[in-house]
Amino acid sequence: MSKKGILLVNLGSPDSPNPKDVKRYLGEFLMDERVIDVPLWARNLLVKGIVLNTRPKASAKAYKKIWWEEGSPLIVLSERLQHKVQGKVDFPVALAMRYGSMTIKKGIQELVNKGVDDIFLIPLYPQYAMATTETILVLAEDIRQQHFPDIKISDLKAFYNNLDYIKVLSKRIAKELEGKDYEHLLFSYHGVPERHIRKSDVTKSHCDPSPKSCGKCCATTSPAHEFCYRHQCVEVTRLVGDYLNLKEGTYSSSFQSRLGFDPWLRPYTDRTIERLGKEGVKNMAIVTPAFVSDCLETLEEIAMEGEEIFHEVGGKEFTTIPCLNDDDEWVTLLAQWINEWARI
Numbered sequence: 545m546s547k548k549g550i551l552l553v554n555l556g557s558p559d560s561p562n563p564k565d566v567k568r569y570l571g572e573f574l575m576d577e578r579v580i581d582v583p584l585w586a587r588n589l590l591v592k593g594i595v596l597n598t599r600p601k602a603s604a605k606a607y608k609k610i611w612w613e614e615g616s617p618l619i620v621l622s623e624r625l626q627h628k629v630q631g632k633v634d635f636p637v638a639l640a641m642r643y644g645s646m647t648i649k650k651g652i653q654e655l656v657n658k659g660v661d662d663i664f665l666i667p668l669y670p671q672y673a674m675a676t677t678e679t680i681l682v683l684a685e686d687i688r689q690q691h692f693p694d695i696k697i698s699d700l701k702a703f704y705n706n707l708d709y710i711k712v713l714s715k716r717i718a719k720e721l722e723g724k725d726y727e728h729l730l731f732s733y734h735g736v737p738e739r740h741i742r743k744s745d746v747t748k749s750h751c752d753p754s755p756k757s758c759g760k761c762c763a764t765t766s767p768a769h770e771f772c773y774r775h776q777c778v779e780v781t782r783l784v785g786d787y788l789n790l791k792e793g794t795y796s797s798s799f800q801s802r803l804g805f806d807p808w809l810r811p812y813t814d815r816t817i818e819r820l821g822k823e824g825v826k827n828m829a830i831v832t833p834a835f836v837s838d839c840l841e842t843l844e845e846i847a848m849e850g851e852e853i854f855h856e857v858g859g860k861e862f863t864t865i866p867c868l869n870d871d872d873e874w875v876t877l878l879a880q881w882i883n884e885w886a887r888i
């Protein structure tokens with residue numbers, strides 16, 4: 545009889561907000577060929593030659609602004625989620641990060657030490673992307689083959705269009721916006737270079753993530769959508785819009801956190817916030833459904849920088865909706881998916 549266990553996997557954070565730790569963390573993260581997907585020589589030049597000599601100081605400053613006494617918000621919130629899920633299922637639940645000290649190898653080892661040989665790996669990302677889900681699954685399989693050849697690992701597929709997930713997310717948004725008179729709700733997703741979308745297109749001809757396509761491909765049914773991050777993001781916006789009965793024109797999608805000079809998914813969040821303010825929107829709300837846990841990108845880039853941009857162009861009320869974090873209904877849904885997997 546096999547023994548089942550659960551491995552939750554999130555992105556990771558530096559060990560501390562000090563430049564040395566941030567540099568080590570960014571080095572591992574940005575040298576991942578699925579994050580900066582250029583040939584090794586070019587990645588070495590770009591990351592080790594340029595980014596790691598300039599960015600860690602600025603990033604460390606940003607991390608310091610959001611760091612909690614207990615540690616990185618992303619790690620602390622993921623741990624709270626792990627503990628709550630553990631309280632709802634009969635299988636051991638471990639937590640690991642793709643980058644940093646809480647490695648996937650340690651997470652698997654922790655489960656194996658408890659006798660587990662059948663693991664359900666849950667990437668904590670609603671949408672599939674080469675830079676998130678794919679890199680986790682590839683690394684987990686490498687580790688399994690090298691160190692734990694006798695165990696089985698299966699994974700939870702991207703759940704962006706799961707109607708139970710949409711319901712939990714929508715209810716959370718509605719609760720946060722209760723009594724608030726907002727004019728526009730912006731769904732801001734972490735960006736990726738347009739090139740990533742083309743690379744993940746299994747049909748090799750469907751996806752055109754450039755603004756000139758106006759997202760037409762994402763609205764046209766295709767097998768490419770199983771791996772199209774852009775499609776999966778705009779679907780979340782559409783499904784939540786439908787669920788909450790939002791009025792056309794009062795909500796939209798944008799993409800944040802671009803890095804470097806290549807074109808990333810558009811419209812960009814910072815420019816969208818600026819445009820909305822310039823068009824006279826006084827009250828706006830923003831939700832970040834590419835993240836399951838609040839992190840640097842939501843707490844600093846959106847809640848601080850985003851609000852500043854909005855105020856600079858005349859905006860007044862800027863409401864940031866927290867991620868699902870350890871929301872009770874989210875925990876219940878994860879437990880339901882785990883139990884469904886265990887019954888297979």
Ligand SMILES: C=CC1=C(C)c2cc3[nH]c(cc4nc(cc5[nH]c(cc1n2)c(C)c5CCC(=O)O)C(CCC(=O)O)=C4C)c(C)c3C=C
Nearest residue numbers: 555556557579603618673675676734736803834839840841
């Ligand atoms: C350079 C390329 C990057 C790609 C592609 C990318 C994709 C991607 N990232 C997330 C989620 C998170 N990213 C976070 C931080 C972060 N991301 C990048 C770069 C890329 N991300 C950098 C350089 C950083 C570090 C911070 C900085 O220096 O500005 C985080 C926050 C981590 C934390 O500790 O709080 C998350 C979460 C997704 C979902 C994604 C593609 C879909």
Ligand SMILES: [Fe+2]
Nearest residue numbers: 734735801841
């Ligand atoms: Fe990122």
Ligand SMILES: [Fe+2]
Nearest residue numbers: 751761762775
């Ligand atoms: Fe598409």
